[in-house]
Amino acid sequence: MKIAYVFATSMASTFKLATMILPQLEGGNHGAQVVGMFFFDDNLLCLRHGDPVGERLAHVAQEQSILLMACDQCAVRRNLAEGTLEQCGSGQVRSRGLVTGVSLGCFPQLYSALAGSPPDHVISL
Numbered sequence: 001m002k003i004a005y006v007f008a009t010s011m012a013s014t015f016k017l018a019t020m021i022l023p024q025l026e027g028g029n030h031g032a033q034v035v036g037m038f039f040f041d042d043n044l045l046c047l048r049h050g051d052p053v054g055e056r057l058a059h060v061a062q063e064q065s066i067l068l069m070a071c072d073q074c075a076v077r078r079n080l081a082e083g084t085l086e087q088c089g090s091g092q093v094r095s096r097g098l099v100t101g102v103s104l105g106c107f108p109q110l111y112s113a114l115a116g117s118p119p120d121h122v123i124s125l
Contacts, residue, residue: 004036004067004119012125013043018053025060035117036067038110044070047098048080058099067113070095072104 005021007013017037024030037057039047046053047070061068072093075081081104083093089106103113 001032001121002035002117002119003032004038004114004122005034006038006040006122006124007043008040008124010042013039013046013053016125017043017057018046022053022057022060025064025066026056034064034066035119036069036110036114037061039068039070039074041071041074042078044074044080044098045078047102049097049099051099054099058101061101065117068099068102069110069113070098070102070104072106072109075104 007017021030025034047068048054057068060066072081072083073085073088075095076083076085076088076093080095080097081093082096087093089108091105091109093104095102095104
């Protein structure tokens with residue numbers, strides 16, 4: 001079963017991802033194949049370069065071919081992207097200061113990025 005996670009609620013990345021999902025992925029006992037993770041609002045702060053959770057996640061994502069994407073508008077608003085709010089959703093916004101492998105975008109970019117390995121289920125946390 002292929003899963004994509006959307007981290008949208010307060011503290012989803014610092015609690016659910018960092019203490020449950022990530023350790024299971026690292027241990028090889030998560031129980032589902034994770035094909036993507038999409039981060040909204042302050043949940044993307046764990047993806048900053050040097051953040052222990054983000055660095056661990058980047059390593060696991062590379063090993064397991066997991067898409068890591070953050071909302072481009074959320075990144076621009078937190079000074080973690082190069083671009084303007086008007087460019088959001090166009091695919092033109094680029095990350096700045098995020099761990100290796102994180103792309104930025106909105107739903108059109110997410111759908112396109114997951115098209116090659118679409119999830120069976122999307123879980124919003």
